[in-house]
Amino acid sequence: MPTKIEKDSITGQETTGHEWDGLKELNTPLPKWWLYTFYATIVFAAVWVVLYPAIPVQGWTGLTGWTARGALPAQMDAERARQAPMLARLREVSAEQIAADPELRGFALAGGRVGFANNCAGCHGAGGQGATGGFPSLADDDWLWGGSFEAIHTTISHGVRAGESDEERGIAMPAFLTTGMLTQAQVNDTADFVLSLSGRNVEPAAVERGRELYAENCASCHGDGGEGNRDMGAPRLNDQIWLYGGDRASVVRSIAYSRAGVMPAWRGRLDPAMINMITVYVHALGGGE
Amino acid sequence: MNQIAPDRPKVDQKPEPSLYASHQKVQPRAVKGRVRNIKWAVLVVLLALYYVVPWFRWDRGPGVPDQAVLVDIGHARLFFLWIELWPQEVYFLTGALVLGAIGLFAVTSLYGRLWCGFTCPQTVWTDLFMWVERRIEGDRNARIKLDQGAKDGRWWKLKLSKHAAWLGIAMATGGAWIMYFNDAPTVTWALLTGQASATVYGFFALFTATTYVLAGAAREQVCTYMCPWPRFQGAMLDDNSLVVTYRDWRGEPRGKPDAAHGDCVDCKACVHVCPTGIDIRDGQQLECIGCGLCVDACDDVMAKLGRDKGLVAFETLKNLAASQAAVAGMPPGPARNAAGMAARVPQKKIRPRTLIYSGVILGVVALMLGAWMLRATLTLSVERDRAPLFVQLSDGGIRNGYTLKLANKTRGEDLHLALVLDGPQGLLLTVQDAGEDAAGRPILTTRDDGITQWRALVTAPPGLRLGDNTPVTFRLVDGSGRTLVTQRSAFMGPRR
Numbered sequence: 001m002p003t004k005i006e007k008d009s010i011t012g013q014e015t016t017g018h019e020w021d022g023l024k025e026l027n028t029p030l031p032k033w034w035l036y037t038f039y040a041t042i043v044f045a046a047v048w049v050v051l052y053p054a055i056p057v058q059g060w061t062g063l064t065g066w067t068a069r070g071a072l073p074a075q076m077d078a079e080r081a082r083q084a085p086m087l088a089r090l091r092e093v094s095a096e097q098i099a100a101d102p103e104l105r106g107f108a109l110a111g112g113r114v115g116f117a118n119n120c121a122g123c124h125g126a127g128g129q130g131a132t133g134g135f136p137s138l139a140d141d142d143w144l145w146g147g148s149f150e151a152i153h154t155t156i157s158h159g160v161r162a163g164e165s166d167e168e169r170g171i172a173m174p175a176f177l178t179t180g181m182l183t184q185a186q187v188n189d190t191a192d193f194v195l196s197l198s199g200r201n202v203e204p205a206a207v208e209r210g211r212e213l214y215a216e217n218c219a220s221c222h223g224d225g226g227e228g229n230r231d232m233g234a235p236r237l238n239d240q241i242w243l244y245g246g247d248r249a250s251v252v253r254s255i256a257y258s259r260a261g262v263m264p265a266w267r268g269r270l271d272p273a274m275i276n277m278i279t280v281y282v283h284a285l286g287g288g289e
Numbered sequence: 290m291n292q293i294a295p296d297r298p299k300v301d302q303k304p305e306p307s308l309y310a311s312h313q314k315v316q317p318r319a320v321k322g323r324v325r326n327i328k329w330a331v332l333v334v335l336l337a338l339y340y341v342v343p344w345f346r347w348d349r350g351p352g353v354p355d356q357a358v359l360v361d362i363g364h365a366r367l368f369f370l371w372i373e374l375w376p377q378e379v380y381f382l383t384g385a386l387v388l389g390a391i392g393l394f395a396v397t398s399l400y401g402r403l404w405c406g407f408t409c410p411q412t413v414w415t416d417l418f419m420w421v422e423r424r425i426e427g428d429r430n431a432r433i434k435l436d437q438g439a440k441d442g443r444w445w446k447l448k449l450s451k452h453a454a455w456l457g458i459a460m461a462t463g464g465a466w467i468m469y470f471n472d473a474p475t476v477t478w479a480l481l482t483g484q485a486s487a488t489v490y491g492f493f494a495l496f497t498a499t500t501y502v503l504a505g506a507a508r509e510q511v512c513t514y515m516c517p518w519p520r521f522q523g524a525m526l527d528d529n530s531l532v533v534t535y536r537d538w539r540g541e542p543r544g545k546p547d548a549a550h551g552d553c554v555d556c557k558a559c560v561h562v563c564p565t566g567i568d569i570r571d572g573q574q575l576e577c578i579g580c581g582l583c584v585d586a587c588d589d590v591m592a593k594l595g596r597d598k599g600l601v602a603f604e605t606l607k608n609l610a611a612s613q614a615a616v617a618g619m620p621p622g623p624a625r626n627a628a629g630m631a632a633r634v635p636q637k638k639i640r641p642r643t644l645i646y647s648g649v650i651l652g653v654v655a656l657m658l659g660a661w662m663l664r665a666t667l668t669l670s671v672e673r674d675r676a677p678l679f680v681q682l683s684d685g686g687i688r689n690g691y692t693l694k695l696a697n698k699t700r701g702e703d704l705h706l707a708l709v710l711d712g713p714q715g716l717l718l719t720v721q722d723a724g725e726d727a728a729g730r731p732i733l734t735t736r737d738d739g740i741t742q743w744r745a746l747v748t749a750p751p752g753l754r755l756g757d758n759t760p761v762t763f764r765l766v767d768g769s770g771r772t773l774v775t776q777r778s779a780f781m782g783p784r785r
Binding site: 029030031032033034035125126127128129130137139140141142236239240241284285286287 | 308309310311312510514674675676677678680681682683684685688690721744746751
């Protein structure tokens with residue numbers, strides 16, 4: 001505390017006694033109303049703390065009892081009520097009919113995008129690009145169970161090998177080595193034949209040995225020429241898309257130990273309107289048939 | 290070390306000064322004169338513009354707002370006479386603001402704080418509020434007397450009618466503000482009948498309150514404590530700028546109108562008319578808004594005394610110093626006045642700073658004019674899918690997805706444009722939900738003053754082996770084969 005107040009000789013104003021390189025700070029008093037404004041903000045804050053949930057203590061909601069969390073259900077209900085007429089329409093018609101109606105389609109694409117991101121993207125990736133190791137791309141033109149509106153709708157509803165329905169999407173491929181149906185040498189030969197279906201360079205002798213084995217064990221589901229069978233979810237083997245990898249070791253492993261990817265059934269978990277919307281969205285990703 | 294340095298100025302032994310000062314109410318006296326007349330004219334023109342402009346109509350055809358100046362937040366459009374801007378063209382507004390700022394610098398470096406003293410809304414509305422106050426409570430002396438006197442019936446009557454009048458002006462001001470963002474007749478009717486939205490009432494209340502508080506109570510404190518402009522105006526002014534100043538070489542020593550004193554008779558007229566409550570004779574001050582009312586006040590006194598006007602005047606600091614030097618040692622009187630005035634030189638208007646400001650203004654004007662002339666009314670944006678980056682097809686082909694947005698900033702006929710892809714031979718283009726023309730090209734349709742969105746798929750067949758990133762160009766072609774808009778993008782594939 002300076003006991004002697006210095007006065008600036010030019011303005012006659014008292015200084016704070018601070019000096020920087022010869023510059024001295026004038027002790028200009030703050031206007032009182034400015035101070036009162038500052039007090040007013042403190043009072044405002046105090047009132048706020050009393051009225052609203054400002055203290056991070058479990059159960060403290062302030063005198064008004066208002067919380068953002070508590071206000072959410074009402075907002076959600078209002079939004080649901082707003083969407084209800086549209087969702088009701090989306091429930092009543094098929095995905096194909098939705099896609100044909102511009103208004104419904106626009107709503108379904110927007111809603112389906114969100115539904116897909118929330119429920120499907122975890123495995124199938126954002127934009128449906130899929131992931132190696134059994135998560136099929138939904139944007140390409142290759143479908144295990146079909147790419148029509150109806151087929152996509154069925155797959156989403158019942159899942160794949162979800163144990164939810166014996167009728168739909170329940171078939172699995174046998175593990176040919178584990179069950180003793182083929183020996184390891186036979187599995188290898190079959191794999192070479194399978195690779196030849198998509199034009200790979202493999203040992204011709206092995207292909208010849210595998211041809212017979214394929215016809216006996218695989219062709220009933222995957223087709224004579226590897227064209228696949230969507231009724232059984234048997235993938236095409238004569239194309240360039242490999243769900244579990246297209247190298248020989250992966251194909252050998254698939255034949256020997258089988259592959260049986262599982263997708264949950266969404267019927268009962270998602271609103272039928274949402275299943276319809278996701279169907280329309282997936283169909284529009286690029287591979288819809 | 291704790292000895293007081295010998296060059297230290299004198300100190301006095303008072304107790305700690307208060308850190309806070311009570312506001313001293315400024316009670317400016319009415320004044321007549323040339324500057325005041327100009328200020329009145331500017332005030333009338335600016336206020337008339339502010340209150341009336343929202344009511345001007347401008348026919349833009351059916352379904353479009355017909356308000357000449359309208360910021361349509363709901364539909365994300367800015368209407369200004371024949372100009373209609375989309376949100377992404379906000380840079381035109383930015384350009385206008387840049388022009389305003391540099392224009393302010395240029396004007397300030399030439400003529401001082403014209404903006405502060407004549408055109409700033411704070412000054413204009415404060416002036417209006419002071420005029421009302423003067424009409425109701427009387428001039429300076431009457432008001433001071435009223436404030437010091439008893440709070441009797443007359444006091445209540447005058448104060449209530451003043452505040453009622455102020456509130457009326459404030460409400461008109463707040464109401465006019467809303468009209469720039471809503472259709473003026475509609476929102477006025479809604480406001481008056483209680484049917485306007487809470488947002489409208491909120492902003493109406495906000496601008497009513499700020500007008501009332503800033504022009505009624507805060508006044509010069511806005512300039513002194515709140516506004517940043519007085520702080521950096523010092524960087525705009527130099528010795529060649531015109532500023533409101535007191536010719537101390539002519540006025541000092543102030544005192545009785547006799548031969549021993551200068552022209553200043555210390556009547557304090559300049560202090561009494563000052564809206565910020567300062568004494569211009571103390572020299573350049575942050576608080577001075579350069580309104581020049583003290584010039585009028587002093588000229589009035591000088592005329593009555595039969596002396597030359599211009600003791601307080603718009604003058605450059607360079608001339609002030611030149612006059613000062615010329616009259617050094619001379620006794621007060623007509624000879625000193627003549628010598629001082631003779632030493633003045635015309636204001637130097639062309640200086641590096643004014644040239645630089647003018648150059649920047651010209652540059653920005655040219656830039657904005659160019660941007661306006663080249664402004665596209667039809668734009669195509671192409672957003673390539675990020676997920677998946679590309680899609681491997683069964684036959685070994687590669688497909689990329691694109692989202693196309695076609696913005697049409699005009700109103701009138703919908704355009705039907707063919708989409709053409711320029712890139713390596715063999716790339717196949719399809720657009721979901723789009724029709725085709727006779728040549729098999731996808732047809733995209735624009736929407737009146739709106740955006741249409743399309744999803745395009747481009748496929749490289751298996752035989753076409755491209756790199757991982759191939760540049761492609763989307764082009765929109767009208768019926769006569771003319772390319773209206775192009776947009777570059779890329780076609781991605783696996784590394785080979």
